[in-house]
Amino acid sequence: MTGGPDQKVLAQDLVRAPHGRTERVTFLLVFAVVAGSFLGRYSFDLAGFTVRWEQVAPVVFVGWLLVQPGSRLDLLRTLRHPVVLMFLAFIVWNAVATVLFSPSLNKSVAILGWLGIDLLLLAGLMSLGARVVWAENIGIRFVVPWALAGFAMYLVANRTAGDLSWGTNLDSLYDVYVTRLSATEANIYASILVFWTLLLVARKGSDQRWMIAVAVTVPLGLIASQTRTAVFCMVMGLAVYVGYELVRRRRNPAPLRALIFGPAAVVVGVLVAYGATTALPDVGVQQSAQEGRHETAPEVRGDTARTAQDKLGDIDFTGGTVGFRMAVAREAAEDLRGVHLWLGNGTNTFGLRHEQPGSPGVSGHIIMLPVQILYDAGIVGLVLLGAFGVVVWRHVPWRRRPIAAAVAATFVAAATLTSMFWFSVVWIVVASLLRPLSRDECETGSGARLNEVEEHQSALETTGIEERA
Numbered sequence: 338m339t340g341g342p343d344q345k346v347l348a349q350d351l352v353r354a355p356h357g358r359t360e361r362v363t364f365l366l367v368f369a370v371v372a373g374s375f376l377g378r379y380s381f382d383l384a385g386f387t388v389r390w391e392q393v394a395p396v397v398f399v400g401w402l403l404v405q406p407g408s409r410l411d412l413l414r415t416l417r418h419p420v421v422l423m424f425l426a427f428i429v430w431n432a433v434a435t436v437l438f439s440p441s442l443n444k445s446v447a448i449l450g451w452l453g454i455d456l457l458l459l460a461g462l463m464s465l466g467a468r469v470v471w472a473e474n475i476g477i478r479f480v481v482p483w484a485l486a487g488f489a490m491y492l493v494a495n496r497t498a499g500d501l502s503w504g505t506n507l508d509s510l511y512d513v514y515v516t517r518l519s520a521t522e523a524n525i526y527a528s529i530l531v532f533w534t535l536l537l538v539a540r541k542g543s544d545q546r547w548m549i550a551v552a553v554t555v556p557l558g559l560i561a562s563q564t565r566t567a568v569f570c571m572v573m574g575l576a577v578y579v580g581y582e583l584v585r586r587r588r589n590p591a592p593l594r595a596l597i598f599g600p601a602a603v604v605v606g607v608l609v610a611y612g613a614t615t616a617l618p619d620v621g622v623q624q625s626a627q628e629g630r631h632e633t634a635p636e637v638r639g640d641t642a643r644t645a646q647d648k649l650g651d652i653d654f655t656g657g658t659v660g661f662r663m664a665v666a667r668e669a670a671e672d673l674r675g676v677h678l679w680l681g682n683g684t685n686t687f688g689l690r691h692e693q694p695g696s697p698g699v700s701g702h703i704i705m706l707p708v709q710i711l712y713d714a715g716i717v718g719l720v721l722l723g724a725f726g727v728v729v730w731r732h733v734p735w736r737r738r739p740i741a742a743a744v745a746a747t748f749v750a751a752a753t754l755t756s757m758f759w760f761s762v763v764w765i766v767v768a769s770l771l772r773p774l775s776r777d778e779c780e781t782g783s784g785a786r787l788n789e790v791e792e793h794q795s796a797l798e799t800t801g802i803e804e805r806a
Contacts, residue, residue: 355471359405364471366398370458371475374762375483375529377521386447391761395458402461415464420732420771423725424459427714428452430721431684434714439683440690448685451759458761462768469772472765477537481550483530484558487516491561508563510658516561524755527567529762530558531747534603535574536769539740542599552602556610566754571607574747575600581739662754664694665703669712681715706752729767734774741770 355364373394380389402408415421431452435445462469487504494505494514505514506523520526534555541547559567579600668691672682682690687709688700703709710718726745733741744766752758 359408362401363408363465363468366394366401367462367465367468367471368475369394370398370462370761371472371479371765374476374760374765375479376519377525377760378517378519385443386450392451392454395454395461395761399457399461402464408464411464411466412461415460418460418463418732419728420725420767421456421460421463423721423728424456427718427721427725428456430718431681431714434681434718435683435686437680437683438677439686441686444689445684445686448759455759455761455764459764459768462765463771467773467775469768470775473536473540473769473772476533476762476765476769477540480530480533480537481554483518483533484554484561487518487526487530487561488554488557490518491516511563513563515563516558522755523562524564524566524751525757525760527559527562527564528570528751528755528757530555530562531567531571531574531751532744532762532766534571535578535740535743535747536766538575538599538603539578539737539743543595545598548599548602551599552606555603556606559607560610560614566751568607568611570747570750572604573750574743575604577746578739578743581742658754661694662705665701666705666708668694668701669703669708673711673715677715678711679715679717681711681713681718684713687712704755706756706758709756709758729771733770736774737770744770 355361373391376390380387382388399412402412428449432449435442435449439445462472465471490502490504491514494502494516499507499514502514504518505516507513508515508523515523517523517526520529534551537547537551555571559571579596582596669687672687672690687703691701693699693701703712707719710722714721730738730741730745748763757763
């Protein structure tokens, strides 16, 4: 590349529509990767392993990059990027702990392979340079339909007492159908919605039409998921984003309204919708309608059944979902002694040693990321994962760090209760945060200057990643 720093890093205000056969195929595969991240529930069996469609799309995408001479060179250079190398170190350590301690390598290999696919996906997207914005543009356009579809299925499933229940699951503890759509579970559905909404607010926060649509639909999607954590994460993430921007306000020439309007609209929408759930009629499944249609768990029969409104306001440390997580953590702690505290027990091995609390015969699983990593890879694994987060932060452009902080805080909070570390949406979002700055971001953002441009360009040249016009 030639020209001054601004010409190198800010090669384009917005990436042009793909032109030429190679570019169009690349764009379609990026679309498939993003669309696949919304289809986590769907899988098929292959050679004794369960393969998810969201794992297939990244493999095809990276395969395409490898067969194209130009993109192959970019991909190979990206493999030397510190972010990629740090993630590779984390995976390698998991493999070492697995070989040392796993009672069944086959069970562990499935997750290690999934992590390997995540690594390829991250490197493949990063190798696109500024064209990663394709993935971001696609993802943020899923927000409104994803939320509306989830709320529609929530209403239909509960009003028909489960006769029409596609995309939902019965939460027997609270006697209500909750939305998951094509995601693996309601918590994951809501987390995907929150992540993409944060990126949408960062990109379109001053656009009234976008923000009004989001402020109306996203809260409906969160209600449909019946997930307390998602509501908290949405509000917290937006607060972190706005707070970070305000802290460096003195160097930000953007009008205050442009910063505040989008986050404020979404927060108001969430609070109004959340409050309305306590005033609107109960949408829970009626007991009389349940008879003969599905078996209701004993704990929800009669006076013990709790409604959707109860669930959103309930925090129970002795029972319910929080109590379940604490029981899992206590069982995991029993195996974290001596060398296993430092080195772990092997990837995906908790279920080989423990049954699910309260469910005899069902293999246990840890759904809390910190506990999961500590159990699988020990303190060493946690340190490596923390170092990976630091390296990612170091390579996020200064202008994009407020939204990166919001996403990071949201991910940590959500993953503490429901881990989605393995899912492709996480790595799509990380690649989007790492993409090169556009001229629009520098001119309308919070004071990105020439020295930042030069530093960012130096980092790109060091790792060999180039931005294509």
